[in-house]
Amino acid sequence: MTTATTPREAIGTSHTLTTGHLPRWSPFVLLGLSWLVFIGVFLLTAASSKSEFNLVGALFLGTVFFDIVIFVVSYLVEGVRQAKNRLVTSLVSTAFIIALLPLISLVYTVTLKGADRALDLSFFTNSMRNVTGAGGGALHAIIGTLEITAMATVISVPVGLLAAIYLVEYGRGALARSITFFVDVMTGIPSIVAGLFAFAMFALLFSDPGIRFGFGGSIALSVLMIPVVVRSSEEMLKLVPNELREASYALGVPKWLTIVKIVIPTSIAGITTGITLAIARVIGETAPLLLIAGFTASVNYDLFSERMMSLPVFVYTQYAYPGTDAQAYLDRAWAGALVLIAIVMVLNLVARLIAKIFSPKLGR
Amino acid sequence: MNFTRFSRAAVIATVGAIALSSCAANEGAAPSASNAPVSTLAGTINGSGASSQGSAQEAWIAGFQTANQKVTINYAPDGSGAGRKAFIAGGVNFAGSDSALSDTELAGTFGSCVAGTKAIDLPIYISPIAVIFNVAGVTKLNLDAATIAGIFKGAITTWNDPAIVALNPDAKLPAATITAVHRGDDSGTTKNFADYLNKVAPAVWDKAPADTFPYAGGEGAQGTAGVVASVTNGTNTIGYADASKAGKLGVAAIKVGSSFVNYTAAAAAAVVEESPLVAGRGDSDIAIAINRTTTDASHYPLVLVSYLIVCGQYTDVKAGAVVKAYASYIAGDGQKVAAAKAGSAPLSATLAGKVSKAIAAIK
């Protein structure tokens, strides 16, 4: 590259602040150039071997190539420290682009295949009762998912948050250590085992070997959700500066009030992020709900009796057991997936709103 | 960040959620257009079992619930083993299963049945199993049992293997490696497929038929949908799946006697019709030992029979009445419905008669 030989910088000595620096635009130009190079290379190989032109591959390799080029150029012009800095900057951005690729592909696929039915109002007003082939909807599954997940959240968040408070603010000794440790262990319970456990427990409690009900599903999901809530809340509570607590104690505020009024509000953004992630983690669970909440084609509002459908189970069964008109089933599966993602997105927004309302108002 | 916009979105979402929680448009006591006599049956019955008959059950449930507005039937396609287990424990009112109850299961007790009475197996779902393939340039393929067994066992590895070429002299078979896709999960489809190969080509397929695919080679896929997806998305692939799920994939004709037979509903029903019953069972119990080695060219012996397992006499009389009515619907009008909606082969008249007689004896 010839960036270092532009007239202004060639004079050098009179501009001590800018000597030995790449101009601001250089990374962008370099990135564009390396993309162009690889698109060219890919076009040539595609033309010579008559294969399809791969834009994603070209952009990806171009980005990787850019990472190397920027390091070398910067090393030559700016020295090793700046070169490292630039390398990391570009690597970090590359990481972000890499993560975006599957996301874009997923969202694109789901939207493309699901939008047809998900934009159709009948999808939200119909259940699958007496429906075979085309038509029908996911009302029963949406209601089930919302009720079961809401109940699981109502159980998990207080328990998880209080346990996290205990661990951070009060806990010491063997009890706290064992809670911390076993919460970690709990994150490793496979979801299907949680379902089996809930099923075995309720079958025993109600002495009904075929028990299936929504509340059981909430319990199974809580087993999966609590450790995530504890773990993320614990991390966030730990990050609240001790000076805040000490200032509060110094003003004579009792400890519990300090926690409620100072510690939790300060970390509320992180905690809600954690809770939202925990909900997102369990709302898509299929296996445990299939075992304990069951499978039905009809609407059921009652968490405490009879089988209750949920969206993941709906998506899975529509995909796995289609009738002769397989396309109608697949369409419903993708539409269900789209609705499920949309629900979590809305929850995410609501959580952020709540966090906004309760976190301390600071002028900045 | 503009939070009023977000809060507006949240409000819309909440209102939407409330709107959702109204009644489903297709539910409730919507009177049907026909002047059918009002059914007196009511209540909820639950079933569980084989996923193979899942879409047929869906069609039957829809038909039966339409005729009997106050009845709700749930059928969970949890798998044959899970279904039989739940039925034996008394957790469900009926089970669907790809294999009939075993002798040890029959010797035990059944949770939903009156003490001392036994459960019965009713064949209600016949589905041909198709050998599906996806090879560029090949639309028609003839295979015999020994070749199929060789391919899935891993003994035949390329598409231009002499054994395949000999059966398909006209096809343009590539020199590519065969990717044989089998069921990665345990399934009745695998058992029936293996039973056919084991009976017809015992020299090649030397393992006893079981729910688990017995050999190490090839690729596994979950469920019929997984096999179909793998065969469709891969190249030079072959697999086996319920014929109704084959879609646009190529389907091989299998050798019966001296001719190659494509699956048809009639040919599948015919072979079941001609097959003997399993000996030494109760009068109402209709377990079929499929005659795989038939040489009649009007038969398609690669077929799966799935059973409805019900009590001979129910402790819960009301549930028993619903199950009985539901079973007779399945064995009668339901067969045509399932053929249209799930692609199954309707029972032949003789077999349907036998099943109906067994159902009439349910108390």
Add this chain to the structure above:
Amino acid sequence: MLAARQTGFGAVIGSNRTRPQRFSNRRITEKPSMTKTVARVSARQRPADRIFSGTTMGAGILILVALAAVAIFLVAESLPAFLANPKELKGSPSSFWEYVGPLVFGTIWAAALALAMAMPVAIGIALFISHYAPRRIAQVLGYIIDLLAAVPSVVFGLWGIGVLAPFIRPFYDGLVQNFGWFPLFTGPVSGTGKTILTVAIVLAVMILPIITAVSREVFLQTPRLHEEAALALGATRWEMIQIAVLPFGRPGVISAAMLGLGRALGETMVVAMVLSPAVVYSFVLTGSANPLTIAGNIALNFPEASGVAVNALIATGLILFVITLVINSVARYVINRRKAFSGAN
């Protein structure tokens, strides 16, 4: 966004301190002499404090009870499998351990691959959002990554089998043709792309958001003064991150990795739907015969299992439980050793 404001808040408070000190909050509550001098005030507060701390402890104990119940259930249901004749298990192995061995291997191998792929990318994204991207864009970017967490595993399964596997299969062909000498890419190549590497990629994408989200929040909490001090000494941005952000965030990042690993180890649906399984010990990334994971095995075989096979499946669940226990103990040990260097309280 909000966390960013807190950083500011923390920095304002932090600017009053003379030196960062590990001030245990116990000291204040535990000193009996202090409470005695203000006896009247603290006497009025004590019941509420007790109720509150009691409630939090109760929540903690409830978790232990729930876990104990799960463990008791697992052990009770597993025992018949350990005691049964191993010939009755699937594949009639000579012992239960022969049955479970390949599954343990597959579980750890798949999760390790997924974590190895996800960790660098996740930390990169977290840094990008917390320290590189302009604040306004960062909020949106964070939201986009959270969106990944919202995708249910069934959908990842559908995507894996329908989009990723066919897309990536030609790459595997190329890898095996050109690098077949390398043990990880020994042929023959899979004809469908449903290999353990594909599964690991999907798992990596799935655990990415949870690792990113926690790491990001932790990085954002780095004391502003530490960062500014590093920059003031002439550090480049990367050096500042090395000096101030990473040491501060390390325990949180390890914690995040454990959360991600927990999900990767226990993920059921994706493995069951995407992987082409076999009973093997194999490191090959691109072949047809891939070791199955414990959770995937349960999902595949539970529906048709009966008798002692069910107990065997639950016993493998117990073993997964133990694996997580061991991995977490190691992680805890690492965190505790590093604690002294971290800036967190």
